[in-house]
Amino acid sequence: MAGTLVVATALDGTLARSALELLGGARSLDAALGGGVAAALIGHGLGLVEAAEILTRHGATRVYRAAHPALTAGQTDAVLAAVAGVVRRTAPAVVLVAADTVGRELAPRLAYRMRAGLLTECVSLGADGEAIVATRQVYGGRAIATLAMSSRPVVISVKPRALDAAAADGTGTVEDVAVAIDEAALPTRVQEVVREQAERGLDDARIVVGGGRGLGGPEGFKIIAALADALGGAVGASRPPADAGWVPITWQIGQTGKTIRPALYIAVGISGATQHVAGVSGARTIVAINRDPEAPIFSLAHLGIVGDYREIVPLLTARIAAQRGG
């Protein structure tokens, strides 16, 4: 039993970007612990050929390609069956999984089946002697916990966008592995996927404008969307607008929602609860627009404007649009 296995998914036909971040983490662990880096490529369709190449180029010296038509978005039971198959075959010491919709359920269930230690939602990985040491946010982002696991095997889930992607300087081989999935026997089944991705993806946007309860309703989001458009950025939200259905759930930023790392985050009508800020702490510059001078967001932002967003934001939008135009 040795080495690190990265679970790389291609459930919508193309490789999830987080796979390259996992390979980055796996390679740095491997530098300390040895044993090699392999990947389990899980998905369906023709895109898997290219996905396997991308994985070998980024440092997986061996790719186990598990393809099956049941391996589609959100089908966690099928993914678990496929990954468990590769794990039985390869007996890795460490398994890295992305803490995304499928991965955050997969990690504990796989750990259970492997009798493995479990570290979840990690934002950094390292080694101290034989121990794997990871850090993660706790208490609504107010604190960072350092966790260690000396025993093996270990299953680790890693927050998307926390680790740097691996360099494209590797070579490796690809092996197809048989996947036996009895679809009728799976205990859960995704009947429908209602995609609610924003046009301009929030995940990788350089500029994000976030709206909170202070926007008062869906109409307020039109006002900040105009600003985001002028800036060429994306729109996000705090939890209350997502809960209320003013915006799609995929727009939620924070502890339960997305973690983003834009160059610029503009928080509008957001009070600045730690659970929200936990999702934007990687932003280079944070601007807050809030009518309450005492709002906690002002102790976390770099630039602050006290005022009513209905006055400030349209002025800002016009000013930026004029600059772009001229």
Added chain:
Amino acid sequence: MDVVVCLKQVVDPELPARDFAIDPRSRRQAREGRTLVISTYDEHALEVALRLKEQTGGKVTTLAVGPQAALGEAVRKALAMGADEALVVDEPRAPEWLGAEVAPVLAAAIRRIGPVDLVLAGCESADWVERVVAPLLAEALGAACVTFAARVEPADGGVLVRRMADDGVHHVAARLPAVVSVASDDANKPRLPKVKDIVAARRKPVTVVATADLEVDPAWRLPAPEVRGVTVPPRTGTCEMLGGEPAEQVEALVRRLRDLKLL
């Protein structure tokens, strides 16, 4: 449908920053003198259970593992919201346990409650946000698993779950028994108990057992991580407030963003 709802008690996650501290001995948040509440998403899970009961009948049992003396208020609140019964596993070490340690005890307690159709938990505990308990329970109990549910409806002898996903909403059909973890949504906003509910709750049965009274299958246990430290990062930087009339504020912001090469 008979439903068990797992309720964790945590220090109020919205506690002001000045009351937040890490106890250096336990490497956990200081609890002494702080308000304890039901972990945020667990109340949403209870609301989902109560709505299912209104639709299908059956019984809602709450399950909490923790120091009994501290748990009273959480249990009373859950019963006042409408749960039928409560099981408390008196476990003084629970506030320091991670998910891998509490899941086997929860599994044993659920076995003790008897055959149930559905186990609900929060999608993440408000303090440690591990997101492991529901999936571990599903494995231990041999049940179906769905996480981050906004809504749960009875359907075809199982349940249909609206799952909050990275790419949108997934409609997931699950067989019973199932373990489902619940996220927040306006459709599962926790109800506020009325005075008569609070009074009626006093007559509802609360069973207290100790961990030692439960049969914890050793196969349910996974190695738990060692917590080496919990640190509060220092707050750096100060906010530059841009004053004046709105037009001046906007002008100043544009200038600063240009200086920072963000525009």
